[in-house]
Amino acid sequence: MSKLQYSTSMSLDGFVAGPDQSPDNPLGVGGHLLHEWMRALAAWRRDAGLEGGEINASTAVYEAEDNVGAIIMGRNMFGGGSGPWGDEPWMGWWGDDPPFHMPVFVLTHHPRDPLEFPGGTSFTFVSDGIDVALGLARHAANGGDVAVSGGASSAKQYLAAGLVDEIKIHLVPVFLGEGVRLFEDQALSAITLEQVRAIEAPGVTHLTYRIVR
């Protein structure tokens, strides 16, 4: 059964991005620290077209994401500011070869034609709400899992709607002090979690939780 999973790196004080996010600094001040564990991996570097890197306990965690067949992200993560897309619309943070290599569905209030990149990444802009985006993503995943990617607001909407099956937190030993806090919704207390596994790795602990229904 295709699962909807939410996977994110989070600071020990609960932030998934630092303060003062901007086009030049999409992760906010200090936010890059959340992803150092991943960027150190040979597997990540290979996917990014780079050489070198480490093989460690995070490698299997990173490669396990291979079962993901489609991604849902929020407008904030795709970027380009808010409001209508305009005449020369923002094409994403990632240049000519976005690192997703699969169908990506972007939640937005503003309709826009799809984008396709040669490397296999496509962006489909969905302005009909989270249920429609999930249906399209499940179809595109073709039996694989669907991942809700950052930002936090998309994850929060899917969590609040009871649609997430699995939460993966890559807990990083850093205090950001401020920024985008992932879990701050009182309604979360209605959710029952089951700890599936915890994996210790250099500079990160990988935590997986199942939502119990």
Add this chain to the structure above:
Amino acid sequence: MSKLQYSTSMSLDGFVAGPDQSPDNPLGVGGHLLHEWMRALAAWRRDAGLEGGEINASTAVYEAEDNVGAIIMGRNMFGGGSGPWGDEPWMGWWGDDPPFHMPVFVLTHHPRDPLEFPGGTSFTFVSDGIDVALGLARHAANGGDVAVSGGASSAKQYLAAGLVDEIKIHLVPVFLGEGVRLFEDQALSAITLEQVRAIEAPGVTHLTYRIVR
């Protein structure tokens, strides 16, 4: 070298107690869920004078606290409300045999004579600030570690003053939704953490971080 450690159970959404704390419910609504992993242990039950219980990966974590020789806690954890102690002062939540069995130093603005219980627990009330309390606790620990116990406000004071050496988070798969949040201070971003270990256990992950100076 005697370390100052802060050890606490915390919900996945960052709370160390639930909302609506009261004398009848000192952990707040849902707060008891944070400690179920410990109360299930044969080792904890033995210390509490009870039979039965489990032996699992948490047992060694629980017993490792044996190196602690003195405890510092806040007035809120000792209880009895705020303000002067009055003529029939609050004697703590724990009855005739508090479970600490070692010297406990209670941070308070209101002086009071020490309390001693037959089981080896003593409470010394310190109204001269956190440095004095730490000095007294180190002396009483006699080479053992000192633990800052709840509530969050004591831990925050020691963290902010750069006095904590080690943070142990027992991360519990529960969302409390609201309550006492442990890490919400912007000044935390000045602290550098090093992940020491992560231990997976039934219904909890035990995380240990060292403060890098």
